Amino acid sequence: MTDVVASLASEADAMTDLLAELVRVPSVGGAPGEVDIQSLLADWLRAEGFEVDHWELPMAALTASAGFPGMEVPRERAWGLVARLPGTGGGRSLMFNGHVDVVPPGDLAAWTADPFSGHVEDGRLYGRGSCDMKGGLVSQLFALRALRQVRLRGDVLLACVVGEEDGGVGSYGLLERGWRADACVIAEPTGLDAVPANAGALTFRLRVPGRAAHASRRDRGVSAVEKLWPVFGALRELESRRNADVDPLMRRWALPYAIEVGTVHAGDWSSSVPGELVAEGRIGVSLDETPEAARAALEEAVAAACAADPWLRENPVDVEFWGGQFAPGLLPREDGGLLGRLSDAHSSVTGSKPASWGAPFGSDLRLLTGLGGIPTVQYGPGDIDLAHGPDEYVPLSEVVTAAQTLTALALAHCEPA
Numbered sequence: 001m002t003d004v005v006a007s008l009a010s011e012a013d014a015m016t017d018l019l020a021e022l023v024r025v026p027s028v029g030g031a032p033g034e035v036d037i038q039s040l041l042a043d044w045l046r047a048e049g050f051e052v053d054h055w056e057l058p059m060a061a062l063t064a065s066a067g068f069p070g071m072e073v074p075r076e077r078a079w080g081l082v083a084r085l086p087g088t089g090g091g092r093s094l095m096f097n098g099h100v101d102v103v104p105p106g107d108l109a110a111w112t113a114d115p116f117s118g119h120v121e122d123g124r125l126y127g128r129g130s131c132d133m134k135g136g137l138v139s140q141l142f143a144l145r146a147l148r149q150v151r152l153r154g155d156v157l158l159a160c161v162v163g164e165e166d167g168g169v170g171s172y173g174l175l176e177r178g179w180r181a182d183a184c185v186i187a188e189p190t191g192l193d194a195v196p197a198n199a200g201a202l203t204f205r206l207r208v209p210g211r212a213a214h215a216s217r218r219d220r221g222v223s224a225v226e227k228l229w230p231v232f233g234a235l236r237e238l239e240s241r242r243n244a245d246v247d248p249l250m251r252r253w254a255l256p257y258a259i260e261v262g263t264v265h266a267g268d269w270s271s272s273v274p275g276e277l278v279a280e281g282r283i284g285v286s287l288d289e290t291p292e293a294a295r296a297a298l299e300e301a302v303a304a305a306c307a308a309d310p311w312l313r314e315n316p317v318d319v320e321f322w323g324g325q326f327a328p329g330l331l332p333r334e335d336g337g338l339l340g341r342l343s344d345a346h347s348s349v350t351g352s353k354p355a356s357w358g359a360p361f362g363s364d365l366r367l368l369t370g371l372g373g374i375p376t377v378q379y380g381p382g383d384i385d386l387a388h389g390p391d392e393y394v395p396l397s398e399v400v401t402a403a404q405t406l407t408a409l410a411l412a413h414c415e416p417a
Helices: 002-023 032-047 059-064 130-149 169-177 215-220 224-242 291-307 310-314 338-350 365-370 396-414
Strands: 051-056 079-085 094-099 124-126 156-161 184-186 194-198 200-209 259-266 276-285 318-326 356-359 376-378 393-395
Touching: 002 032, 002 124, 002 130, 002 396, 032 051, 032 079, 032 130, 032 156, 059 169, 079 130, 079 169, 094 130, 094 169, 094 396, 124 130, 124 396, 130 156, 130 393, 130 396, 156 169, 169 365, 184 365, 194 338, 194 365, 200 224, 200 291, 224 259, 224 276, 224 291, 224 310, 276 291, 291 310, 291 318, 338 376, 338 396, 365 376, 393 396
Parallel strands: 094 156, 094 184, 184 376, 194 356
Antiparallel strands: 051 079, 079 156, 124 393, 194 376, 200 276, 200 318, 259 276
């Protein structure tokens, strides 16, 4: 069986070629590329001889369901994709889960090269999505392909999902279609560490009222921009309190449960006192907290700031929660041995045990574990600090190592026939 794992070292060039091809598909959430890449992967998987389920997600039904996790970009069409390597029976099943959607590239001038070039330099492949998380997806694809060389008792599944970056519609649709496994690994960029937990994240919108007036008579108006300051200060104080004592899994991070205002829009004329400000942001949800409790904490902090300000006391800030709503996720204690087997698999490939910690960002782990009842851990190539920024890249050596580790995991988990 070790030959199957070792054989992946000779596939490094093929992994690089496929990863470059995937990065060149601009699969930004909600864009046509998100559909195109699923079709490309479905064709690749069929050509490799796998059973393939490639279906159009019933968007109207999914978004109308009570458990829908939210969505921040419009989608008229989206597709699910699952490949299956069937086992002989009697063994544990394993799912590999990887998202194909990426965030927009942002300021193109900040990139050294085209963000969708997939170019290789010094052992790194660059481009939007290379790290988050097409590098990990390629590791999963080649692990699945390598496993054709052996007969396993349990099924191995590979789920390629859309919409992870803005709520998780793909994994939600996967579960609604009925796909399940006894364990799951999401190949998020963990630097080849084992990550069994995620903080949650809720998207919020604040509407701060002011009173419009001509800027030359600003004393006759009330600036909505100025009235954001006490609210912003209250959010910073709330953030400090929420990060004072955290779960040991999260102590790797100086600020595991961040609160940030990401966009601010106010006014419609430069010579006017702005009569309204709209700010949007996110609040981290702690591992032992419900989304409802996090919402209440933010609403109470905003209400207290309003009560302390004469204008806002009479004209309070409106708080709305919208878009992606990520609950926290945690691998259950009774994980069926998944975390131990993953650690052993990594050690068999690299000679050392992986570190284990909780991530400060949301992911589909909470859907697969919470809604699907599937013990789920994250393990993949790349550094999360490189994701969503310019010159994003993934070390190609880590893509190979991840593929080998996932193959070794499947051999141990699904059991040779």
